[in-house]
Amino acid sequence: MRRADRLFDIIQVLRLARTPITAAAIAAELEVAPRTVYRDIATLQARRVPIEGAAGLGYVLRRGFELPPLMFTDEEAEAIAIGLQLLHRTGDPGLTAAARTVVAKLASVVPEGMRGHLVAAPFHVSHRGAPAPGIVDLSEIRSAIRDARKLRIAYVDANNANTSRTVRPIAVEYYVDATLICAWCELRNDYRHFRIDRIGAVRVLAESFADEAQRLMAGWLALTRPK
Structure with a gap:
């Protein structure tokens, strides 16, 4: 925290x-x-x-103390409400739980007239999206990315071949039908994207790649983002 x-x-x-x-x-x-x-x-x-x-x-x-109110326009408050609902589509339990606490925290510090825009917004976003991650704890994966810690994963590739890989996780990509861990794969010596539903086991290693994290991120962004 x-x-x-x-x-x-x-x-x-x-x-x-x-x-x-x-x-x-x-x-x-x-x-x-x-x-x-x-x-x-x-x-x-x-x-x-x-x-x-x-x-x-x-x-x-002491009674009477209030945090300074956060001020949003109506459009901004509705954007926050819809954005937080959209997190359900990621299938990431950690992010879904965090969305609920974000709403509670914001509702406690915005002016009273704006709270309805956050906690009872007149919008509904379908929760249908990526499947739950199964055995993979995405909170643990996101923590490994923040801390630049390597992962050891058991993976079944597109040809149903079982492999064991040491990877340097860079990002998580959430799609409607799948969630991917984006990483530098030491087995392939290149960037790879691993579907979480094909990961049979995962372990966060003590080994850090902090000295390479920014370079790896820049290289991945150059390959995957339009110029």
Whole structure:
């Protein structure tokens, strides 16, 4: 979790709490260490967020504190609502769950008159799209891409041949009928696109390719994006 997201979540936890809440309780909810919460609360207090309390006693957010409202036009709010619904079509459970929390977070900080555009938008987007990823955890794959970590995959190619590959994942492409992992394949010494429904097993390796990640991304974009 990014620190900015965690600071926001701490404020939200404190806003919803009816009684003082300890750093340990906040840490358990956010799945971080209590010392991280102590540091974050100190940061928020330094930024003049009115949090009162002390270690061991619990913390409260002074009544009346509101985050600055986010302002969107009607068109922008509707674009967000439709875009988040479209995430269901990816078949990616992690992104689908994230879409729900994004709506909740936005609804808590936009002006009240705009909340209906987000939580009860008069639009419906069909959820029909790419199939669920099966054994592949796409959240884990996206994390490996962010961290530039290699993957070891068992793959069945278009000719039904079973292969074991070490790949350097670059991107995930979501299509209506399939989801692809785009990567540099060490077996083929070239870029390849792997359908997740043909991956029999996947393991994130400790080996990093961070020093090559930008070059590999640039090369892939040059091959796949129109000039």
